[in-house]
Amino acid sequence: MESKVSEGGLNVTLTIRLLMHGKEVGSIIGKKGETVKKMREESGARINISEGNCPERIVTITGPTDAIFKAFAMIAYKFEEDIINSMSNSTATSKPPVTLRLVVPASQCGSLIGKGGSKIKEIRESTGAQVQVAGDMLPNSTERAVTISGTPDAIIQCVKQICVVMLEVQSVAVGSPPKGATIPYRPKPASTPVIFAGGQAYTIQGQYAIPHPDLTKLHQLAMQQTPFPPLGQTTPAFPGEKLPLHSSDEAQNLMGQSPGLDASPPASTHELTIPNDLIGCIIGRQGTKINEIRQMSGAQIKIANATEGSSERQITITGTPANISLAQYLINASSVAPGPYVRSMFTA
Numbered sequence: 468m469e470s471k472v473s474e475g476g477l478n479v480t481l482t483i484r485l486l487m488h489g490k491e492v493g494s495i496i497g498k499k500g501e502t503v504k505k506m507r508e509e510s511g512a513r514i515n516i517s518e519g520n521c522p523e524r525i526v527t528i529t530g531p532t533d534a535i536f537k538a539f540a541m542i543a544y545k546f547e548e549d550i551i552n553s554m555s556n557s558t559a560t561s562k563p564p565v566t567l568r569l570v571v572p573a574s575q576c577g578s579l580i581g582k583g584g585s586k587i588k589e590i591r592e593s594t595g596a597q598v599q600v601a602g603d604m605l606p607n608s609t610e611r612a613v614t615i616s617g618t619p620d621a622i623i624q625c626v627k628q629i630c631v632v633m634l635e636v637q638s639v640a641v642g643s644p645p646k647g648a649t650i651p652y653r654p655k656p657a658s659t660p661v662i663f664a665g666g667q668a669y670t671i672q673g674q675y676a677i678p679h680p681d682l683t684k685l686h687q688l689a690m691q692q693t694p695f696p697p698l699g700q701t702t703p704a705f706p707g708e709k710l711p712l713h714s715s716d717e718a719q720n721l722m723g724q725s726p727g728l729d730a731s732p733p734a735s736t737h738e739l740t741i742p743n744d745l746i747g748c749i750i751g752r753q754g755t756k757i758n759e760i761r762q763m764s765g766a767q768i769k770i771a772n773a774t775e776g777s778s779e780r781q782i783t784i785t786g787t788p789a790n791i792s793l794a795q796y797l798i799n800a801s802s803v804a805p806g807p808y809v810r811s812m813f814t815a
Contacts, residue, residue, distance in 0.1 A: 479531065479532050480529070480530065480531055481531075481535050481630060482528070482529045483539070483569065483630070484525055484526070484527050484570040484651075485542075485569060485570065486569075486570050486612055487523065487524055487526055487568070488522065488523060489521075489523075491546070494545060494549050495542060496516065502545065506541045509537065509541065510530070510541060511531070511533075512528050513527075513528070513529045513530055514526065514527070514538060517654070521655060522654070525570065525652070525654065536627060539622075539626055543565050543619035546565045546566075546619075547565050547618075547619050550562060564597070564616040565616065566614060566616045567614075567615050567622060568614050569614075569629070570605065570612060570651075570652055571600075571629075572609060573604050573609050574609070574649070575632075575633055575636050578633075579613070579632050580600055590628045593624075593628070594624040595617055595618070595624075596617035596621040596624070598613065598614070598629075600613050601613070601614070605652035606655070608649075608653070609649050609650045610650070610652045734785055734786060734787065735786070735787070736784070737783075737784045737785075737791045737795070738781060738782065739781070739795070739798065740781055740782075741779060742778060743778055743779065743780055748801050749770075749782075749798055749801045750770065757770070759797075760798060761794075764791075765787075765793075766785060766790035766791055767784070768782060768783070768785075769783045770782050
């Protein structure tokens with residue numbers, strides 16, 4: 468959140484950043500961008516939405532205070548409308564609150580919380596909104612998420628009070644030594660689906676399958692290192708001639724899935740036994756590697772805890788035969804030298 472106060476302090480220009488999920492962003496944009504266009508025109512605020520294939524997006528609202536609060540009100544009431552519409556198709560009897568997340572520099576969060584939590588308590592009581600300041604900073608940034616929940620009116624009043632606190636902090640900071648530049652939070656792109664066809668790897672982007680040479684090499688390496696035969700017809704038999712994709716049905720067929728739920732292959736379970744000294748290569752730093760394997764294969768993968776006196780760990784893979792086969796390939800490729808060390812046991 469930034470501010471620029473003109474001479475005399477009569478006009479204040481604010482920038483407020485919101486963190487939203489993809490579905491929330493879609494609601495704000497509207498069909499062919501009509502909703503966000505209307506919000507811009509009626510509020511007079513500039514509303515920008517970060518681009519990229521990310522699960523989260525940053526919505527930046529900039530303008531004079533009146534314009535900012537009008538835009539904020541329109542967003543809050545739009546979210547309430549979405550909640551009401553979703554309730555018409557559910558059995559829920561109580562309406563959940565509207566929830567928005569601000570992105571605020573961590574250096575300003577102390578003033579927002581106040582001594583012993585006094586300021587945030589005051590804001591909660593005077594507006595009726597729930598306010599929570601995240602304890603941890605957002606990844607790779609010096610910003611925190613501030614979650615506000617309640618009725619649209621309560622949320623609007625809450626945001627006004629938060630803005631007042633931020634402006635007070637910045638006016639006091641004028642002339643003071645800088646505390647260091649704020650590193651803004653930038654959401655990371657989502658992992659794209661991966662398929663294998665004719666020995667090649669592809670990533671799905673929209674309605675097209677794009678060749679991915681790096682993943683192709685990984686797949687080929689994994690196939691060379693797999694020490695056990697395929698589990699029946701578990702190697703994904705994706706027809707390469709279906710590229711590019713022209714319909715959702717073709718996309719599902721290409722990925723080894725049928726449009727009809729009843730036709731999908733039954734889930735199976737496959738167990739691997741891995742030496743303890745190789746398990747770290749498969750898990751990766753803070754679980755990054757095993758999470759990649761889960762996303763790429765679509766399989767559920769559980770790693771058993773180490774057993775005292777045992778030099779091996781058990782990995783359980785659950786999914787369709789194609790999911791299991793791909794997970795096996797990727798696990799073997801992640802191992803240093805899995806060859807004769809990996810023992811597998813298949814159970815239906």
